Amino acid sequence: MSPYLSSPTSTNGDGQTSTRHDPFKQLENDPAVLPSSLDPFTITTSTGFLPLHPPSTKLPTAFHALADIVDYMPIAKVDGTPGLLATYALGPTIDNGALPNLTMELDKLVTGDGLPDLSEVTAIFRDYAFLASAYLLEPCWERWNKGLEGYGLGREMLPACIAGPLVKSANL
Amino acid sequence: MSYAAAYSLYNYCFHDPAIGAAEYGNLRLIRAFEHGLDPTSSEAGFVLTHVDMVKHSSGLVKGAVDLLRAADESDHAGTVHAFDLLLSTMQVVEKSMEAMWTHSKPKDYLSSRTFIFGNPNHQVVIRKHPS
Numbered sequence: 038m039s040p041y042l043s044s045p046t047s048t049n050g051d052g053q054t055s056t057r058h059d060p061f062k063q064l065e066n067d068p069a070v071l072p073s074s075l076d077p078f079t080i081t082t083s084t085g086f087l088p089l090h091p092p093s094t095k096l097p098t099a100f101h102a103l104a105d106i107v108d109y110m111p112i113a114k115v116d117g118t119p120g121l122l123a124t125y126a127l128g129p130t131i132d133n134g135a136l137p138n139l140t141m142e143l144d145k146l147v148t149g150d151g152l153p154d155l156s157e158v159t160a161i162f163r164d165y166a167f168l169a170s171a172y173l174l175e176p177c178w179e180r181w182n183k184g185l186e187g188y189g190l191g192r193e194m195l196p197a198c199i200a201g202p203l204v205k206s207a208n209l
Numbered sequence: 210m211s212y213a214a215a216y217s218l219y220n221y222c223f224h225d226p227a228i229g230a231a232e233y234g235n236l237r238l239i240r241a242f243e244h245g246l247d248p249t250s251s252e253a254g255f256v257l258t259h260v261d262m263v264k265h266s267s268g269l270v271k272g273a274v275d276l277l278r279a280a281d282e283s284d285h286a287g288t289v290h291a292f293d294l295l296l297s298t299m300q301v302v303e304k305s306m307e308a309m310w311t312h313s314k315p316k317d318y319l320s321s322r323t324f325i326f327g328n329p330n331h332q333v334v335i336r337k338h339p340s
Contacts, residue, residue: 064274078213082274085266087230092219094239107240115246122242159214166215167240170324178242178323188323 073156074148093160099142100161103202106136107164110171125179127171131196136168140201143209153209162206169199210325212259221260224248230264233257233308242324252321254312262305268298 063071063079068089071079077088096104110127114120121127143161146154173191180189195203210216220239221230228235236257238245245252272295279287 064270077219080270081267082271083267085268085270086213086218086263087260087266088219091223091229092221092239094222111241111243111246113244113246117247159219162211163215163219164240166210167242170210171242174324181320181323 072148072150072152073154074150074152075155077156077159088156088159090156092163093157096161096164097142097146097157099145100139100164102136103139103161103164103168106130107167110168122171122175122178125175128175128192131168131172131198136198138198138201140205143202143205155209158206158209161202165199165203165206169195169203172196172199216325217256217259218263220256230260233261233305233312236260243321251313251317255309255318255321258305258309258312261308262302265298265302265305268294268301272298 060080063075063081065082068081068084071089073090075089077090077092078086079089080086081089106121106127108114109120110122111120112123121130143153143158146157146161148154173195175192177188177191180187213219222237222239223229224235224237230236234248237248238253238256241250241252243252244250245256247253248257272291275294276288276291278284279291
């Protein structure tokens with residue numbers, strides 16, 4: 038058996054069952070029966086480098102404030118009407134306290150076995166990543182959109198209500 | 210931005226869940242900066258073409274696994290079959306990639322990139338809040 042393939046009875050040189058993390062453990066398993074506590078980018082022969090399950094589109098209830106802001110954020114919202122970035126209103130919206138700091142809410146996203154629900158956590162990371170880029174680079178977009186030379190400079194500070202959960206969800 | 214966990218590979222959904230990722234035209238973005246929630250926009254085309262390419266990557270993983278197994282077992286036919294799977298997968302990935310600039314206008318990328326990496330003169334730094 039190739040050392041690069043996982044074996045259900047893999048042992049180390051002393052005949053002891055290896056406890057070393059095996060990145061290929063799920064390689065040939067059916068993603069449909071794998072728990073959402075697994076890293077969604079666990080590689081299998083049926084999903085390749087796509088996530089194990091299609092990405093979550095609805096965030097947990099506690100993150101509705103985040104979902105609302107990212108729904109309203111695009112230059113054109115899903116219904117085609119202008120969103121916050123269209124009028125450079127995202128920064129003032131965040132700075133005026135529209136988004137509470139939800140860092141601690143991430144601890145509550147666990148699966149039945151008590152492990153972090155990495156499928157949900159990754160969806161939340163995605164939304165904070167979009168929000169962080171949009172918040173920092175909104176002034177560059179404004180400059181570009183007004184036809185001024187270059188992109189200029191972005192905002193210098195990422196507020197804790199974005200940075201806290203972004204870092205925490207990334208670390209999970 | 211993270212390519213896999215945010216911008217692209219964790220940012221797609223299906224217009225018709227029954228079709229799933231089988232057809233490019235069934236793919237939609239979950240999040241967007243510009244006009245990406247319109248599936249015909251350049252922003253959607255840029256991101257969703259990446260998703261369409263990566264959806265074939267199971268063939269690369271399976272081909273690699275099959276190849277190692279066949280070589281380990283000195284299985285000549287299995288080795289050839291695994292190489293065939295790797296080659297045919299790369300051909301469909303390449304074909305999908307060739308559609309990039311019909312799904313996404315290159316000139317629009319100058320606008321989209323504003324939110325992806327900023328620009329070389331950018332001086333934003335992440336630092337601890339002074340408080």
